[in-house]
Amino acid sequence: MSDIKVEMSADSATVIQNPNAASQPNNPLSRKLNKILETRLDNDKEMLEALKALSVFFTENSLRTRRNLRGDIERRSLAINEEFARIFKEVKEELESVHEDVQAMSTCCEEMTNRLKAAKEQTQDLIVKTNKLQGENHRLEVRAQVAQAFLAKFQLSPEEMATLRGPRDAPITEDFFKALNRVKHIHEDVKILLRTNQQTAGLEIMEQMAVLQETSYEQLYRWAQNECRGLTQETCDISPVLIQAMEALQDRPVLYKYTLDEFGTARRCAVVRGFIDALTRGGPGGTPRPIEMHSHDPMRYVGDMLAWLHQATASEKEHLEALLKQVTLQGVEENMQEVVGHITEGVCRPLKVRIEQVIVAEPGAVLLYKLSNLLKFYHHTISSIIGTSVASLLMTIEEMHILSKKMFFNSLSLHASRLMDKVELPPADLGPTASLTQTLSLLREVLASHDSSVVPLDARQADFAQVLSCILDPLLQLCTVSASNLGTADMATYMVNSLYVMKTTLALFEFTDKRLEMLEFQIEAHLDTLINEQASFVLTRAGLSYIYSCVQQHSAEQGPLSLLPSMDSSSVKTAMVQFDRYLSSPDTLVMPQLNFLLSAAIKEQIFRQSTELVCRAYAEVYSALTSPANGYKDPETLVPRSPQQVQTLLS
Template sequence: MTTSVENLPVSGTESLPVPTAVPSSTLIQQHSPSSSQQQITPVQRKLQKILDLKLESDKDLIESLKYLSTFFNENSVRTRRSLRSTIEKRSLTLNDQFEECFRVVKEQLDDLNDTVTSMSSCCEDMTQRLKDVKAQTQELISKTTQIQNENQELSIKSKITERFIERFQLKPEELNALRATKDGYLHPDFFNVLKRVKAIHQDCKLLLRTNQQTIGLEIMEQMALHQESAFERLYRWVQSECRLLTNDVPDLSTLLSQAVEALKERQVLFKYVLDEYGLARRNAVVRGFIDALTRGGQGGTPRPIELSSHDPLRYVGDMVAWIHQVTASEKEYAEILLRKLSDWNELTKTIQILLGYITEGLC
């Protein structure tokens, strides 16, 4: 048994012929040129091959026939004869549609390619800019590093300079303290600043041992001028203070003793100060001696020494007693004035000279 064609359902009311089972011997006899011919022709062989196909199990063929039924609407001799051309046209139409779809895809891909190319160009441009910026940034970083190093070096130099100025220069307030001696006023920090000036002058000797000899000499000269100016002001202040020590009991302040000690570094000024002090105390002692001779003490006690002139022994004894008492008092005053001197032998000798000069006026 073989198959024959039956009508397959198609879209609409038409149907396509589909194979149905027919006797294969009948078909062979119909196509056979002669019933007596024993050899099978190629047509018979092809037909036999077609008839032997099991179409119900060939899914691809069935699907093809189903698809064919979507556009093969009329089952006639004319349409069957033009089936191939219809399929080819259909294929061509599908290919055109496919080509059209791919043309759109190609255009989109071309647009995408242009976009990608533009993006690539932008990326290359950005990359080049980044390289340029990196180069500029590298140069900027290099300059920044150089500036930072220079800044650090300048900072170190600034600190060294500040330390140098702090050690070898006077501050404005120190200069004011050194110069503020007007109207009998001596600044409390005067002697501290004077000691600092002396220390700076001594420290400059260290600079003379280095390659900073020029600045060392300049600072030494500057400090020497400050010292001389300070000693001159100090001498004038001590001189004015000593001229006020004409009372019976002088007011010897600690500041005056400190000033006399400072003037010890200038022997000439120190001698002038002692002479000024001795002259003031000599005048005070002479005046006191005259008062003791003629007026006596306050309220008449003790009596004037002159009242005992008729008795030479008592007269001389009273004068010697008064001189002894005054000498002891003046010695105490001199010790208070020179209490800052550290050399005891020099202190003793200086006091003896002062007492001799002071009491000399009594002769």
């Protein structure tokens, strides 16, 4: 190739060097050379490819090879064509083989198609029958599913049936209640069938479920009854299954009521036995001690019995609440009250006998009153637990309360009648008699126990007036009868002392305002008597009694006062001298009875008000003696002191 290029370069140089040759435009060789020279190999891709292919077998650039180039190219082209023909022949043979196979397959397919057509014609009836059977099978499957769903909704499983129809002594478990609830739901759901055209099936299922329900409830009732009969121990453990049983039995009110009655009977036996044991045997190991050991102490004896019953009643109420906590019936609270009343009814007889023995033994008015308050308190407390007053226990406690209260007032009445049967004379110091002091001490104890009572306020206030009437009214009558033979001053002093002692006794307690007011009025009445007596005593001892009496009784028709007997100037002057001695030491003229008064305040009040009466009496005497109409000469010498001066001296 390089030789060709060299040769071409030499030729080009020859052409260039020969300018004459270029001037011959019609020379063919020249045109070819020019064309070759003008050709740009970089842009002629076909030429480049041809040269590249030529370089594969044109390895030697010589004259001989250049001359044989065409032949070589033709031979190479022939060889390539022969190779192509050979290869294409193989392809043709393969295609013919494939064609033969395709022809064979086509023939086979035609045969199979013909056979299938023949088979289809022969099995057409079978296919129709098969399709029909498949459709029928699908419908049967749907019906089977519907039947299964129907049975699942309206029938019990074998396990549930076995649970509900177990042996009579079989225990009740959680599965029983699940099966029973399932029966209830089926019985409710089957009503849907009665609204469709499946009424016969609905009625049969409803009847079957109703029978199954009744037998199940009967079995559940028998089991619950046996469980309740076993609850006779002091500690009562309510099992969760029994609670569920009561919840289920509420759908059968009769069985529910019978079960509650059975529970109440069992617990009644337990409470009675526990109460008797507490009375006679005490607690476990002897602690606490038997209640009967304290029968010598009525308050503790009765209090311990009532406290035990209060605790037992509260415990039984809690047991019932635990048993019926899942019951949603109306009137559950009334049922509990009724059952608790039935449970505690058994202890009424032994309780009543023992309390009656204590009350009838007449332990004294104070103890009877304390027992009455104690019974009233426990009646109020236990009624808040039971919630009804018709329970036998509450009726028994109320009877004992009424009995103790009656015995208490009988004791007070007997005490009062004894006082009136033998009236005690007032002592020499005109103070309260021993019987009065003793009775007031009794009243003080009664009122003290009344104040410390835990009975509600309204009940305490209602009893208070009756207690005071039973004691104070006989005492007042006793004092009046006892003082009937005394003088005026002695009677007034004795009555003031007695009333004062009563007043100071009542003043320490509540609900006594009305009685204190009444006693205050009576004391004031007797104080007026003592004030008048003290004033008369002073006027008599001071010499003004006669003069004051004459002044009060004198009238203008009688003439001058100085003309009356013992009313002359000398007599009046003598009396005034005596009155002056009183003014110099007024404390010396005091009635002896006033020294017996128990209250210094009352004594001071009497002295002050009697002094005022003396001053008013002196003022009247002074006015009469200084009046010109009474005919006294130099009245200033008779009565040198004015009423104001006298009042100043005595104040």
